[in-house]
Amino acid sequence: MKRVIRFASVCAVFAASVGLAQADVLKIATEGAYPPFNYVDSDNQLHGFDVDIALALCERMQAQCTLVAQDWDGIIPALMAKKYDAVVASMIDTEERRKKISFTHHYYKTPLSVAVPKDSDISDAQTNFKGKTVGAQSSSTQSIYAEDVYGKAGANVKLYPTLDEANSDLASGRLDGVIADKFPLADWIDKAGKSCCKMLGDVNGTQADASIAVRKEDNALRERFNKALDEIVADGTYQKISSKYFAFDIYH
Known part of the structure; x- marks a missing residue:
């Protein structure tokens, strides 16, 4: 079931003039299922690096913002349908996505990384998973890489609505590996996956920009x-x- 969670930004800054111009009232979407970048707590409140960055930008722009959690598979179609004004959800800027939407400058950079079970015979992140099953989040750059590289090499690629679901199947032994953006995968290994799984490292040549998405006409x-x-x-x-979430530089 599609999950939509809304909350008003408590740190929105109001313009000194009488009332806000319509352009200063913004609705921003994030996923809400991609810790530590965006997630929903037990009180249905959004948190994470993406959320904090979005609120800081709204404050700097003197915009009154509402944040909305949107399932990943529908996040671009809903932006194009004007259900919100922008997406701050660790979205990677790609040529294919640029055919539909526009992107800002990056607000962090990330490579793809691979995790496998602790007892796996796979020891290299550059593996092609031939004859094995690898998971990734659907409608993501990871899923594109998995299908284009692993699938063509003879792997069984299994796609999931969220990264958490892929990680759960890896932990349960239903997958031979997961490919994902480095930082959320490392965060999961550190907090929940150390007993079952290990990181192999970064996939060569996959570093990419995470940027804010807007509609093409909203230059x-x-x-x-x-x-x-x-x-x-x-x-x-x-x-x-950034220092609240990471002990290293993710911007450069």
Whole structure:
């Protein structure tokens, strides 16, 4: 069932003039199932790096923002259907997606990485999983890589609505490996998967930009985000947020 969770940003900044222009009232989508970047707590509140970055950008733009959790498979169609104004959900900027939507500058960079069971005979992240079963999140750059590389090499590729579901099957022994963006996969291994699984490392040549998505026609909004991004990086706000989640640089 499609999950939609809304909450008003408590740190929205209101313009000093009488009322906000319509352009200053924004609805922003994230997934809500991709820790530590975005997740929903027991009180149905959104948290995570993506959420904190979105709120910091809204504050810098003096915009009143509402954040909405949207299932990943429908996140681009719903943006194009104007159900919200932007997506801050660790979305990778790709040429294929640029045919439909536009992206801001990156707000972090990530390679793909691979996790396998602890007793696996696979020891290299550059494996092709021939004759084995590998999982990935559907409608993602990981799923594209899995199908284009592993599938063509003779692997069975199994796709999941969320990364958590793929990780669960890996932990349960139903998969021989999972390919995902490095940081959420490492976060899962560190918090829940150490007893069953291990990281093999990064997949060569896969580092990519995670950026904010907007509709193609919303160039002015994209540039507002770009300006705000530059400002929060320059004044240390970005680093303060990042250090809550990561002990290393994910921006450069």
